[in-house]
Amino acid sequence: MLLSNIKFFIYEAFIGLNRSRLMFFTSIATIAVSLTVFGFFILVSVNIHSISNYMSSKFEILVTVKENLPQQDIKRLRAKLARMPLVNSALFVDKDKAWVEFKKKYTHLDLATLIVGNPLPHSITIQVVELNKIKQLVASLKKETDSIDDIIYSGDLSEKLIVFAKYSQIIGVSIVVFLLLATLLIIINTIRLTVLARIEEVTIMQLVGATNGLIRGPFLFEGMIIGLIGALGANLILHFGYQYITQLFVEFAPYFPIVSDKTVLFSVLLIVGTTGPLIGLLGSNISISRSLKL
Secondary structure (H helix, E strand, C coil): CHHHHHHHHHHHHHHHHHHHHHHHHHHHHHHHHHHHHHHHHHHHHHHHHHHHHHHHHHHHHEEEEEECHHHHHHHHHHHHHHCCCEEEEEEEEEHHHHHHHHHCCCCCCCHHHHCCCCCCCEEEEEECCCHHHHHHHHHHCCCCCCEEEEECCCCHHHHHHHHHHHHHHHHHHHHHHHHHHHHHHHHHHHEEEEEEEHHHHHHHHHHCCHHHHHHHHHHHHHHHHHHHHHHHHHHHHHHHHHHHHHHHHHHCCCCCCCCCHHHEEEHHHHHHHHHHHHHHHHHHHHHHHHHHHH
């Protein structure tokens, strides 16, 4: 009984779609575009998160130790800093090695005539665990007044990066929600037009005693079919489009931290692929309930 009903629903759904071909193809194209943009913004959000994490991992705090501090005290300080919960790593930088590297980097400057001796202090380079807790870590470091001479970090840059990551995620989620609502409205209007075109047929079915489920079924399948085909089209565009974009970045900006993991792309395609039919089903149900008051 259930199988025969499903066959009936699918058969009637395709009849209904065939009767309004132009609206059918227009709806599929519109939904495909909406879901493509939806999936694109998910990928953009993933990449923004990846870039934020990458920049956080490269963000460093330079701690200069006090002049003439014994090596034993410097080692003890470095070990203490490395054990802090917000510190990912703490690396000691010898001032003599740092000065050699500095002179190699700026060979165009005649430093021997400009500077006498080595002006650089011993320092400890700290990599943070979480960028949004940079102020908390700096406040903890400032308590080490007996050993630390100065703390150097790009405070403004870190704050701007945190704000950028926060608002980009909010904007991305807002756009995704808006696109989902727009897609839902498209489905509702498409099915509503189909229902109105077949209102006489539906009235006859009601008069002969057809159940609400039997009347509702074909329209629900229409919405699912429209959503499914639109999602498949969106997935094809996203799959080949994102592969092309990642290939461009690999060729022209190989050090740019764009997400190229196939698992991430598959997850996004899966989200888009399931969102289409689900929105189609939901939109059809809303449209039928309002149009037929079933």
